[in-house]
Amino acid sequence: MRKIVELPPQLAEKIAAGEVVNRPLSVVKELMENSLDAGAASIVAEIRNGGKSLIRITDDGCGIPGDQAETAFLRHATSKIACLADLERVQSLGFRGEALTSIAAVSRLELFTKTREEKAGVLLRMEGGRILEKKPLGTADGTTVIVSDLFFNTPARLKFMKADRAESALIIDLASKLALAYPHVRIRMINNDNVLFSTPGRGDLMTNILTIYGKEIGEGLLPLECRADGFSIRGYVSPPAKSRSSRKNQVFFINGRSVGSKTLERALTEAYRETMFEGRYPVAFLFVDVPAERLDVNIHPAKSEVRFDDEAALEAFAAEAVRGVILAKEAIPSAAVKNPFAFVRPGAPGARDEADGAWAGQDAGAGQDGAWAGQDAGDGAAGGARAGQRAGAGQDGAGTAGYLSGGQVDIIKLLSSKRAEQGTQPPAQADRVMEDAAPVIASAVPVIASAVPIIASAAKQSSPI
């Protein structure tokens, strides 16, 4: 049996580093968060080969005083918290005091930094955690960290990294999210000498969304802002007509921190339940703020998950807020289009007759709470939509326009007649309607769904969403 000995410090460093820094993404995240904590007004992130050969983060923040440059690289050294009370009230993004040490331990690193007050800045060159050179240098105010040859001294980890494209995709995603969370900071992302995006730092979230994600995603998003019980939520969501095939474009921030959140995912699903197919997802950029004491950020090494003390309340709040926005958009006038489409599904609790305004529905057993909209190949209908409330809320609603059923329905005609009346249907939306079946269904839906508030108010039964 081998003797039990303490690991040599260098080796211990490498191992500990591996926890914090396990791929280029981690490096970029830590460095960019440092820049933000330093109060930067502008950050440039540049990578090559997915970050494996080069990562450069340049900021114009407060910089590090020359005599503290080396200390920064000591493990557990940080300027961001000093006592337990600080940790509980942590405002900054970084606080563990581990990032720089870990990064330096597994790469060749150059640090250029200068504070506003000092005349000269300092250059620190390190390799595998060892300081090779430290000298004064003329450089701009702020800090630049250049990380080359990541994992050059841990070949095993080197092999673990994915292809360039995969690694860069993660980094670009991170930079995008930071840019959204910090619209007052100019953030530029450069990949292999290509400027991918450069946000203007004017504080406008929509501009940033358009700059980063482009017209496809950004055009037509609905703004959202809502407060209750100490929660607040704001951001943009897509109108129900616009759906995507994955959750990729759902971006969540809790207290300014970009996180994954099953809670918010569920909230979205709930909000769009009547208006979007299963398997289709809305675009959403949501910023949720909760009281700091109720949020635990220290649960995940990469800080990408957080825990809230009352998930259910958060979910309900978010779903309600989003739903309010997407349903309000398709407010229809009370134009009484005669409803030729009666659909009565025998025996279903939500069954209605003509006079009330029918639920769109379909034969295929769709469950208790009103039928699902869907293609009904059988009778050639273009499909119907699932209308709002859970069936429990019985309605005696007034007739509203646009009912779809298993009968002979010509949605196109329906919508165009509605459009002719209203004159307010945005043309783009209508055009899209004409093109594709799915969006046809989806956009017909709000027509029905809008009936809900009218019905609900008429029935004076509001069930929580």
Next chain:
Amino acid sequence: MTPIMQQYNEIKDRHKDCILFFRLGDFYEMFFDDAHTASRELEITLTQKSNGNDEKAPMCGVPYHAADGYIARLVEKGYRVAICEQMEDPALTKGIVRREVVQIVTPGTLISQTMLREQENNYLVSVFLEEKKAGLAFCDISTGELYGCETGGAGMEETLLNELVRIKAREVLVNPRVEETGFSDEIRKNSLPCVVPLPAERYHADRAERAVSAHFGATSLKGMGLEEKPALLLALGGLIYYLNETQKRALEHIGRLRIYETGSRMALDKATIRNLELTETLYDQQVKGSLLGVLDRTNTAMGSRKMKQWLREPLNNAPDINRRLDAVACLTDRILLRNNLRELLKGMYDLERLAGRIACGNANGKDLVALRSSMALLPELKAELLSCDAALLRELGGETADLSEAEQLIAAAIREDPPFMLREGGLIREGYSAELDALKHSIVDGQQWIASLEGKERERTGIRNLKVGFNKVFGYYIEVTKSYYDLIPEEYIRKQTLANCERFVTPALKEVESVVLSAETKINQMEYELFTDVRGKLLAFIRDIQTSSAAVAALDALLSFAETAARLSYVRPEVDEGDVILIEKGRHPVIEQSIRGGVFVPNDLWMDCFERSMLLITGPNMAGKSTYMRQTALIVLMAQVGSFVPAERASIGVVDRIYTRIGASDNLTQGQSTFYVEMSELAYILNTATDRSLVVLDEIGRGTSTYDGLSIAWAVAEHLCAGERRVRTLFATHYHELTALEGHVRGLKNLNVDVSEEGGDVVFLHKIVEGSASRSYGIHVAKLAGVPKSLLDTAETRLRGLEQGQAVLEAKSTPSPSSAGENPPRAEQMSFFSFAPNPVVEKLKALDLMEITPSKAFSVLEELKAAAEAE
């Protein structure tokens, strides 16, 4: 001599200065000397042709369909090529076919796509030089642009040269005086290759008037602005004559003469265009690494050319500049608009050059389709532009013409995917010409008839394996195998016998055949005629196409400015007609992108025409002086072109000229030393700078002795600071002595590149600060450069000695073998304000007269006399 050779000689006589491409069938042939030249330059085989006499004429040729490439190569080498075509169809003429020269291809008159560089204009320039005045007219035949100006007075020739370099002339026509005064040599020196002297008769006023009026179809020249510009008129006359001579056709697309004043734009002399690396780098003439490389994100070739024009011709009045800036600001703010416009522009082809090709009769089917798809995008473009806040963008929208008629014409007539060739059919869409369609149907009918013939004849004759076939020799035939010979009907005419079958024709068959075959030729011919007809009809729209394409090009350039500004975090400069140039945290647009392993340090600048007109910058080399000055010039230029600038804030008082005198450029090959070149450039600057100019001087006075250089630099500083309103100048110098001028010369302020000496290590901070530098750090720079340590140590010692004023003595006390007995010659030169103390004086000072004996005094006197004589 054979008639054909006679014809050749006749034509060649008229074009002695060109290489004559003589069309013979499918080839262009060259004879005699031309053949030798071509064979050598193009590396093709030299052969012979009988001349009619006993001798054979040397000959070489190229196939007609591949001629463009060969012509291009010859033109590239500076030759002019005359193209002589057959004007009649050989099949229809008796005797020799009539031939004529249809075009002379010269470097300045290229039209063919293969020979043009897409992103650059190709200018032909005509210069008319008189004693006091000069006229300059130039055009790009491929786009139809035509410009002219007249200039005179002091520095006239220099101004002309600057213009020629600025527009990158490809071919320059000159009047005899230009050769006589040696100005043509100057032109050639500035790497403008082709200078073509025209005879003096071409430059008569009435001839010029007639030529110009004829070209523009005007009865008089009133209203064209040429009344007060006789020199320009003559230059224009020469230009038009030459165009007619070489193109031999009407050039309607060269429709508008744009007269400009050399003073209506910010003037850039050729040194500045080169030194600031506006459109290409100094050392390897690449776009990447130049200002254009950073700014050019245009989507069309026309946009790229327009941006080059703008960079070489910045504006110099604030209202126009602000109009452009408003447009760029509008595009920067509205991302969706920017994206939309970019998508539209991506789909546009080079409208300008397409218009040129149509006007010159060169456009083919694909060109017309490209034109159509580009025109189709115009209405949407127009709508977007008209909805903008910025006035300039709305104006560009207004200039976009309605070309729906032309679009429909092409859509109706030309097929979607036509071939390149014009005479092989496949061009015209069905439905455009009833006659053509009928012909095509007749072919189809005929072919169907022939196809059904097989079935019919089999039935009729009972020959079950009767076949109908086709070959090139006999055409269509009916083939019957031996076994059925008895069933052959009478009307079959036997044509061919083979081993196991025989082939026959019938009159009916032959008739149909002739219809089908001749129809094909007729169709090709008719399609060609219809095509040229459509092309001709499009001429009516040329003007509209040109104005639209000019608008699109300008939009593309503005869009490119906006893109770059958004990506690289540029800021809108405040431009006014004042004097102040104020830049906060300015950056060098090219260097900040290319810097590696470090960070670019931004710097501020503040200057005006009064108290801070001359910024005297001292400090170590390699520490950022040149970068600072260049970035200032570039930022001012960018602002005046209408682009945003790399800074936190910038306020620019409009500048009418930027002069730069940077670097040591030897023109040794032309017998001019560095100093001479420097002095001549300096002379030009001092003679022509106004109080609205910006002058950038980097190290004046190198290349000559220290005293001379210093005196000249001193005088230059005083000269530029003389007067009520002073010339804004950035003056970097290695003469620290000049820093003493601050406070004595009004307007002069010292700046230096900050250096920090921490722990014996010298650190260049790259920061420009007020005040004068304390030292030059030359030795430190030498150390960084890798000069051997022993040499550096010696230098240090010498330096300390000089600083303490012991030049001569120190040198003598450390003898080196090679220099024993030599006087160190330069010791005197090095000191200025503080002289090395005179040893004689020192000795005298050291004498104690009270203690000295007379005889000792006499020997001391002897020593002193000897020492004094030795100096």
